[in-house]
Every structure is written in C-alpha cells, then in structure tokens.
Amino acid sequence: MISKDLSVEFLGVHFENPFLLSSSPVDNCYEMCAKAFDEGWGGVVFKTIGPKHFKINEVSPRFDELTKEGTPFVGFKNMEQIAEHSLEENLHDLRHLKDDYPNKVVIASIMGTNEEDWETLAQLVTEAGADMIEMNLSCPQMTSHEMGSDVGTNPELVKKYCTAVKRGSNLPMMAKMTPNITDMVPAAKASMDGGADGIATINTVKSVANIDLDRKVGLPIVNGKSSISGFSGKAVKPIALRFLQQLRTAAGLEQLPISGIGGIETWQDAAEFILMGATTLQVTTSVMQYGYRIVEDMKNGLMHYMEDQHVEHLSELIGVANKNIVPAEDLDRDYKVYPKIDWDKCIGCGRCYISCFDGAHQAIKWDIKTRRPSIDTSKCVGCHLCNLVCPVGAITTGEVVMKPGTKGNPEDIQIESSRLTHPVQ
Amino acid sequence: MSTKYEKEAPSYTMTTVMEEAARCLLCHDAPCSKACPAGTDPARFIRSVRFRNLKGAAETIRENNAMGAICARVCPTEKYCELACSRTGIDCPIDIGGIQRFVTDYEEQEKMDILRKGDSNGLNIAIVGSGPAGLQTAATLLQKGYAVDIYEKNEKAGGYLRYGIPEYRLPDEIVDVEINRIVNLGAEIKYNVTIGKDVTMADHDAVVVAVGASEAKMLPMFEGNPYVETAVDFLARVKEAKGDIDNIPASAVVVGGGDVAMDVATTLKRLDVKNVTDLVYEEFDEFKASKKELDATQKAGVTIVDGYVPTDVDGNTVTFKHRHLDSEMTIKTDLIILAVGQQVNTDNLGVDTDHGEVQHAGYKTDDEKVFFTGDIAQGDKTVVWAVRKGKAVAEEIDQALLGGNK
Known part of the structure; x- marks a missing residue:
C-alpha cells in the first residue's frame, strides 16, 4: 500500500496530515475526538466552546437533508449550535486529548458575546493546552444576535474580537468566516488587522432546504415551526471554492493561510481545496453521513494523487490553481x-x-x-x-x-x- | 470485432460503477468481508470506490489476492460475499464481482504496480504447476523474499485458467496480465517440463506440488468412441483456437452438471451449435453448478435435463435413464462431451492422493521439504479456494523454513 508524507505546516503548527474534523457535532467530546484520532485524522477543531453565561438549549429534531434522484445528503441542514457541555467539561476534554494524543493537533473553537468573553475563553483554552484557536464568527443558527454569522458580517466587530482573543492568548489563531456575505475580503482583512494568523472558511450557508407540503412548514419541524439554518455538504463545495479563490486573489491576501471547509468527502474534494489555497481541510457533513472512517480513502487517495503529480509535499500543491482562474472577460x-x-x-x-x-x-x-x-x-x-x-x-x-x-x-x-x-x- | 465466443459481458463505466457502489450500505462490520474464502475485503474496496479512491480500491484487492482480476470474473460470488450481502434484505446483493472487475481493469489501465518483491532471504522454492494455487503461492512467497521457480507441463502458464475457463468468461489477455504481474515480481516459469521425467527438485529448499486435477475422467462405456470428447479437451481446443474450430456440429449432448458442464454447454451455444442438450445426474434441487452459471447456461438456450444417467451408447446414440422415474430417452447426436469430473496425477511428486485429495488436512507431507496446495489439498476446488490455499501453503513454508521471521 502506498505510503507518503501528508504532513503540513499551518500557522506554525505541524499536522501529520491536513484532515481535521471541523467544529461541529462530530467532535463534541473526548471520546469522539479520540476515536477520530485513532482512525487517522490529523487534528480536530473541537466543537465551539462558549461563555459560561450563554446557555445552550437545542431543538429536536435538528437536521434535514437535500436529496436528488437516488442520492441522499446532496446537502445537509443543521440547527445545532455550539457545544452543549459545560465549560469545565470542555476544557477538561481538551486537556486530556492533548495528554493522550500529543502528536495530534487540538484546535479550540471559541465564541463569545463581547470582548471580555472572547479574551477569557482564549485564555482558558490556552491554559487547557490547545495548539491553536479558531474564532467562530460564523454560525448561522445562534439564538443570540451577538454571536455567530451576524458578527462575522460586521468587519468592525470582527477586528475588535480578534484583538480581544490575541490579548488573551499568544496561540496561533484563525478566524472562521461566514459565506452569508457578498464579499468575504473585508471581513477577512479585518480579522487579519485584528491579529488573526489565518482564515477558516466556509461555515454553513443560511438555508431553507425543504418544505413539508401538507403542514406548509420548513424541515425539520419543531412543534409546527422551523427556522433558517446552516446548509453544508457536497452542494456547498462550489460556493466554498469560490470564496477561497476570491480570498487568495485579493490584493494583500495572496499568501493567506486557509483552512478549507465545505463539502469535502473524497480525496478529490480535498485536492481541489488544496489547489485553491487551503493548507488544512475541515470535514463534518460526510463524517455525519459515513463516519470517521472516510479519512482512510481521503488520505490514501491523496497519496496516490501526489504520486501521480510527482509531488513529495502537499505544500507544493497549495494554491496552484488560483492563477488559472481568471475574470470571465480574460478568457x-x-x-x-x-x-x-x-x-x-x-x-x-x-x-x-x-x-x-x-x-x-x-x-x-x-x-x-x-x-x-x-x-x-x-x-x-x-x-x-x-x-x-x-x-x-x-x-x-x-x-x-x-x-x-x-x-x-x-x-x-x-x-x-x-x-x-x-x-x- | 470479437466473436460471440470471445465476447465478455460489458463492464461498468465510471458512472454506472458509482451507481452500484452507491447501492452498497457500507455496513459496519460488513458481512461480505467475512465471507470470502480468500480473505478479500469487499466492504473496504467498495467504500474506496464510493469515495472515488480507485487506486486505494485496487490496492485492497491486489495485496490480498494475486488473482484479483480473475476472481472478479469467475468467482461464484453468490455463494460467498454476495450471499452475505446485507443489501439482500432490501432487494438484491451488490454486484461485488462486477465492481472488482471494474477496479482491476482500472488497475491495469493505470499500469499500477502494487505487489512488491520482498528483500531476498536466499531461499529458493520450486512450485509444480502454474494454475491459480501455484501462482498465488508464488506471489506470496516472492513478497516474502523467496526466489520461486514454477514448473509447468504445458507450453503456457495458468492451468485451468488458461485451458479450461472459456474466453467469454475469462479472456486469455486477463490471464496473461495476472501471470505477468507475478513474473515481474521475479517468478521464473519453466515450460514443457514434467517433474520426475525431465527434472528433479533437489536444488530447491522446498517444493510445492500444485498440480491440480487436470486429467479428465472417462466413463467406461464411452471409451474409444470417436463421437466422444472430454470437457477438458474440448474447452482447451476451443480456447486455443479462440472459438475458430473446424466441423462445428449441428447438435451436441453434454453429460454432467457441474460448472465445467455449464461452460461446455454455453460454449457450444456460443459456437452456434443449434441443439445443445445437457443431461445431469443430479436433480435441480441438488445441482452442483453455481446458480450464476446455471442461469447463464439456461439463458444461452441449452436444454438441461436433470436426474438422468447414461446407461447405453451405440456410436453417436446414447440412452439415458432417470434415476428415480420410469423414464428413458435416446438421443442421436453429432458430438458427445463428457464433463463428469477430473482426476489428479501426482506420479513421482512425493504426494499421496486418494480420490483426488491428500487424505489429511493442511499442506505438509512426511518429507519436510515437500508441500502441496490447490485442488489436491482439502477444501473446495474453485479459484478463490486456490488463492486461499496458495496463501496458506506459503505461510506454512515460511513458518517451516524461517519460523515466520524475515
């Protein structure tokens, strides 16, 4: 069986391979992350940790899928917010993951409602031993408008909160961007101005995936009603790649370090994100559908791709396609x-x-x-x-x-x- | 344009193989992967196909089975992996053999070179017979660092794969490809050699007898009859001529009900023999041939009559009687083909067989340097079992000579 070095350096941190679980239901506790590590993932972005005062109260059921012909999960709609475990439990899990898996990368995703929250959370996850911080500025289904994608579309707030996080921690930090915005560049630049070292994108796309034709309400139905919430999976891959392209071709962002997210389920998807400028890759929807084991084919397939391309390190492939995507008038x-x-x-x-x-x-x-x-x-x-x-x-x-x-x-x-x-x- | 005799069933395209792979339920602890005698892991390679990792899929198949492209075509999967398939609970099993064929075709198209020769341990093994068991034994030993010489009595390698299985089920080209992989690993094949007559085995650290059941059985009443040909001879004759044989009969009678009989009867139809009648000792509910082969034979237009045994023959006229019913039929035909089993010849090879099999389990003889595998070892007489036995005897040799260490 083929064996190649898949390691990457991202924001100064060494990853044995670029495949990470994104901050989501798939890495909600120690046991989940440990199993994912055992099955070969290079790192996790632990499910977003919020401030003590923000209480999570989820709906039931909370997911929906878009299908086409016989294909399930063309896209996936998710109502779930940030981690529902207590702050203490989450910090405890981060610490133990790092103790038990010193060679894997543990990234703490955090989300606050104000500068103080962000700074405190940054401090706490740093003390817990996280290798990196991801700021969740983009969850589209929060029950507070002071959190999530409402913040991520406001460059001023983005910069202010990034500065706060950098006050609380000297860890490398990436800001996770929302696609629910016409142009991501101002928000990305604001985060860099505030001290972010890189960008994670895309978070989910605001959506209504299906309507129940008898009850005249969107899905999933929560006691007769439904809400707009984030859409993910294969259907959003083209949207994600477009944002990567626009970021990497914006003046001043040509070398922007990116953790790519959005519909990755095969090695081909992964290679596409890398060619479009991603160094690490984050995955949730396909894990929810198929489990952590999908990383085996993503890793093996990527190794074969490297072999075919005569490439020894993935770094040689990062952003290679950006220059070949030009304005329509230049074709x-x-x-x-x-x-x-x-x-x-x-x-x-x-x-x-x-x-x-x-x-x-x-x-x-x-x-x-x-x-x-x-x-x-x-x-x-x-x-x-x-x-x-x-x-x-x-x-x-x-x-x-x-x-x-x-x-x-x-x-x-x-x-x-x-x-x-x-x-x- | 290939002839009707040569033409294989169409393979999947990328689109259609994804459709089939998408039918797979991707089971946890998948039953199919526990059902292969050769230890193939269909769950793993179908999942790789589903996630568009065709090269990884090819690795999964090839590293386990040096006959991967052959098994994909000839394995009676409905008795093994496809019998176990969970999808049966919804409609019908995944076409595992078909997906394996697509993946191994891709492997060949991409000229993938998956098997690796082990670091040489200085030991040299002789293998007698280049059928599937001998070939798999060679592949496993070569990967462990042994040098391998294969002795073949015919002018081409492959044994029954080469001379027995018809072209439309297993093209010669596929047999060549699979054998070339093993030759490229370092196997030396010596052709037209009969052991004991032409050479002895003294120069080798161990000998593996993998001669198979290559000789046709004859029923006494048919001996010397000019209208009679054995299945072994007939299939070899047609395959070598790529279906272009002289004097195609207008009608033929086949005697026998195993997979070989099905191959003979279907081959006759593909040669445009108008009336092909197959008389079978067993009744349908006790049939020996695989369901897939039986279905294909009936679909080809062969008349299969079950429960009859030949009781008398006069030139080209054979009389059959039903085993239980008071029923008799007499058929006059142009050609009578006997597919009533095959026998083993282990003369001068240091292996004792009875009824075609060594009468003890395992792969060792009293002589510590002599091993055996393939059809003469206990277990089924199919290609997939030959692979299993080939891997097993290689492990036993490695244990015996090196204690399993490198």
Whole structure:
C-alpha cells in the first residue's frame, strides 16, 4: 500500500496530515475526538466552546437533508449550535486529548458575546493546552444576535474580537468566516488587522432546504415551526471554492493561510481545496453521513494523487490553481471545440439529443432507425452539454476550430480535461 | 470485432460503477468481508470506490489476492460475499464481482504496480504447476523474499485458467496480465517440463506440488468412441483456437452438471451449435453448478435435463435413464462431451492422493521439504479456494523454513 508524507505546516503548527474534523457535532467530546484520532485524522477543531453565561438549549429534531434522484445528503441542514457541555467539561476534554494524543493537533473553537468573553475563553483554552484557536464568527443558527454569522458580517466587530482573543492568548489563531456575505475580503482583512494568523472558511450557508407540503412548514419541524439554518455538504463545495479563490486573489491576501471547509468527502474534494489555497481541510457533513472512517480513502487517495503529480509535499500543491482562474472577460473566446462521439461506446439512449435540443442548440441529429446521434457542426456551439449528460462516456472533446475572423492555431488551444474522460471505459 | 465466443459481458463505466457502489450500505462490520474464502475485503474496496479512491480500491484487492482480476470474473460470488450481502434484505446483493472487475481493469489501465518483491532471504522454492494455487503461492512467497521457480507441463502458464475457463468468461489477455504481474515480481516459469521425467527438485529448499486435477475422467462405456470428447479437451481446443474450430456440429449432448458442464454447454451455444442438450445426474434441487452459471447456461438456450444417467451408447446414440422415474430417452447426436469430473496425477511428486485429495488436512507431507496446495489439498476446488490455499501453503513454508521471521 502506498505510503507518503501528508504532513503540513499551518500557522506554525505541524499536522501529520491536513484532515481535521471541523467544529461541529462530530467532535463534541473526548471520546469522539479520540476515536477520530485513532482512525487517522490529523487534528480536530473541537466543537465551539462558549461563555459560561450563554446557555445552550437545542431543538429536536435538528437536521434535514437535500436529496436528488437516488442520492441522499446532496446537502445537509443543521440547527445545532455550539457545544452543549459545560465549560469545565470542555476544557477538561481538551486537556486530556492533548495528554493522550500529543502528536495530534487540538484546535479550540471559541465564541463569545463581547470582548471580555472572547479574551477569557482564549485564555482558558490556552491554559487547557490547545495548539491553536479558531474564532467562530460564523454560525448561522445562534439564538443570540451577538454571536455567530451576524458578527462575522460586521468587519468592525470582527477586528475588535480578534484583538480581544490575541490579548488573551499568544496561540496561533484563525478566524472562521461566514459565506452569508457578498464579499468575504473585508471581513477577512479585518480579522487579519485584528491579529488573526489565518482564515477558516466556509461555515454553513443560511438555508431553507425543504418544505413539508401538507403542514406548509420548513424541515425539520419543531412543534409546527422551523427556522433558517446552516446548509453544508457536497452542494456547498462550489460556493466554498469560490470564496477561497476570491480570498487568495485579493490584493494583500495572496499568501493567506486557509483552512478549507465545505463539502469535502473524497480525496478529490480535498485536492481541489488544496489547489485553491487551503493548507488544512475541515470535514463534518460526510463524517455525519459515513463516519470517521472516510479519512482512510481521503488520505490514501491523496497519496496516490501526489504520486501521480510527482509531488513529495502537499505544500507544493497549495494554491496552484488560483492563477488559472481568471475574470470571465480574460478568457479566450476565439475558438470552439466540437464534441466527438465514440460509436462503439454509444448505447443509443438519446440523452444527448434531448439535452442538445431542449437545453442547447439543436445541433445533434438523431437517426431513428439506428438510434445513433451525430453532430451537426453548422449548429454546434461547442458547449459540451452532451458530454455531461452522456451516461457511458461516449462523448468527448473533438476538433477545435477558430471562429471566423480570429487568428490562432487550433493545435495550440488547451482543452484537455480528465473530467471529460472516464477513467475506465 | 470479437466473436460471440470471445465476447465478455460489458463492464461498468465510471458512472454506472458509482451507481452500484452507491447501492452498497457500507455496513459496519460488513458481512461480505467475512465471507470470502480468500480473505478479500469487499466492504473496504467498495467504500474506496464510493469515495472515488480507485487506486486505494485496487490496492485492497491486489495485496490480498494475486488473482484479483480473475476472481472478479469467475468467482461464484453468490455463494460467498454476495450471499452475505446485507443489501439482500432490501432487494438484491451488490454486484461485488462486477465492481472488482471494474477496479482491476482500472488497475491495469493505470499500469499500477502494487505487489512488491520482498528483500531476498536466499531461499529458493520450486512450485509444480502454474494454475491459480501455484501462482498465488508464488506471489506470496516472492513478497516474502523467496526466489520461486514454477514448473509447468504445458507450453503456457495458468492451468485451468488458461485451458479450461472459456474466453467469454475469462479472456486469455486477463490471464496473461495476472501471470505477468507475478513474473515481474521475479517468478521464473519453466515450460514443457514434467517433474520426475525431465527434472528433479533437489536444488530447491522446498517444493510445492500444485498440480491440480487436470486429467479428465472417462466413463467406461464411452471409451474409444470417436463421437466422444472430454470437457477438458474440448474447452482447451476451443480456447486455443479462440472459438475458430473446424466441423462445428449441428447438435451436441453434454453429460454432467457441474460448472465445467455449464461452460461446455454455453460454449457450444456460443459456437452456434443449434441443439445443445445437457443431461445431469443430479436433480435441480441438488445441482452442483453455481446458480450464476446455471442461469447463464439456461439463458444461452441449452436444454438441461436433470436426474438422468447414461446407461447405453451405440456410436453417436446414447440412452439415458432417470434415476428415480420410469423414464428413458435416446438421443442421436453429432458430438458427445463428457464433463463428469477430473482426476489428479501426482506420479513421482512425493504426494499421496486418494480420490483426488491428500487424505489429511493442511499442506505438509512426511518429507519436510515437500508441500502441496490447490485442488489436491482439502477444501473446495474453485479459484478463490486456490488463492486461499496458495496463501496458506506459503505461510506454512515460511513458518517451516524461517519460523515466520524475515
């Protein structure tokens, strides 16, 4: 079995691998974190610890899922707030985790209602032996508007609370950002101005996932009512990657250390976050669905990816894709590429024909007798919707042609993507 | 264009294998993984597929089983992992063999090189026979640092994999790929060698007899009959010719009801023999062939008549009687194929067998340098059991020669 060094340095702390449980229901106590460590996670961001005076009182039930066709957990909606255990219990667990797992990274997530809370909590978790602090400025389902994402959208408050945390602790600190904001850059910069060493993002996206059609109320139903709350899982991955890209390309933030969060469940997701600038990776939703064991395939798959890429350290991959994502106006619009149909693979289902007619440019002809599609290049715009809907991978990229009035050599155009081919035919 | 005889059932695509993997319940303490005679861990590799880690899936399969791509195609999974599958409680089991085939195809497509030769311990083992048990024994020993010489009486390696299982179930190319992996690990295969006749084994630190049951049994009444061919000869003849054989008969009668008989009958249909009738000693409720093979044979259009034994033959005309009923049938046919079992020949090999099997458990003989494995060892006579026995005899040799230490 392949074996490679997955270790990373993040905010001055050594991680044996970049995979962390994010601050959430999945790392709510010592036993959970210990099991996760035993199964191979590199660290935990222990479920957010709040001030003594803030009482947690959760609803029941508290989760919902978005599905599509046969796929469960396309997205996941969660009402749960921060840790419900007492401050003393949480600090005790942090201390024991660090004692029993000295080589794993224990990050304390904290959340206060005012400067004093933040400073005190920072002090307490530092004394308990945490390796790092994450400021939760982003939980969208708190029962207090002085906490969570309402704070994270206000750069002034963000800076003030970061300063308070830095007063209380000299540990490395990351500020966890909310995606419920048009532009994350001002809030991220404010946190850095306040002393944050890096950013964790994204927290969950405010959502109403499903409506019960008989009771006319969102899900989950809590005694006849429901609330907006955070949405996570695979469905939010594109939103998370977009925020990573915008942070890493903002002036002054090009080297921003990021702990990436948002829909990671496979090694491919993990590699995408790394290429977009994340150094560590935080996971919850897929753990809630499948358990801690998923880290095995994420680690092993990432090792194979490193081998394929001839990379010895993950640091060589961090942010490599950022420079290749450019404003839409900067893209080459001088050519189009026609799809190519492999007749041996085609099973004659006609899905490409339907999608091309109804969703694109009526550029696929359908032979009723042979049940075979063909491309009408006089109409085809090269959108490749047909490639995406083909269930057997029979449609790939074919001939490149320059548009009339443009210069350039079709052979120089880079269109290859492993996503447009199937690993095994 | 491959012929009907050569054509394998289609494999999964990336999309469809994910659909099948998504049906898997990802059980805790998965029953499938406890049901494989060779110790394969389907729960682990299906989970890897589900999480898009195809290389990790390939490692899980290959490190456990040097015949991974072969077992994916020929294993009667419905008796083992798929029988245990929890999904059966909802509808039907996960197609574990199919997923394994996809993963091992991917392994080959990516030219993955998973098995590693162990650091040399200076010891040299001879293996007699290059069937699945001999090959697995070689793979395990090579990984432990032994040098391995394999002695094969035929001109190609693979034993029954090569000469017995029809092309449409197990392409020759797959057998080549699997054997090449073991050759690349360092196995030396010596072809066209019969032990005791051509060479002796004195130069080796141990000898493993893995000869299998390669000789066809004959029923006395059919001896010398020009219309009669044994299943072993027929399958080898068709496979070597890739299905392109002369004088394809218009009709054929197959005698026998095991997996080999099913292969013969289905092969005949794939060669476009119009009437293929298989007469079977057992009745359906006591059938020997795997359910999958039986279903495929019936689907191919073979007429299977259960409960009949041949009582008389006159040239190309055979008379059968039912074992319990007062019923008799006489069939005139162009070709009679006997699939009534195979026997072992261990002459000059230092292993005593009775009814095709060594009459004690384990893999050792009275001679401390001579071991045995495969069909002549106790246990089932399938490829997956050959893998199990191959791994087991390699462990016994390692214990005996090095006390299990490196």
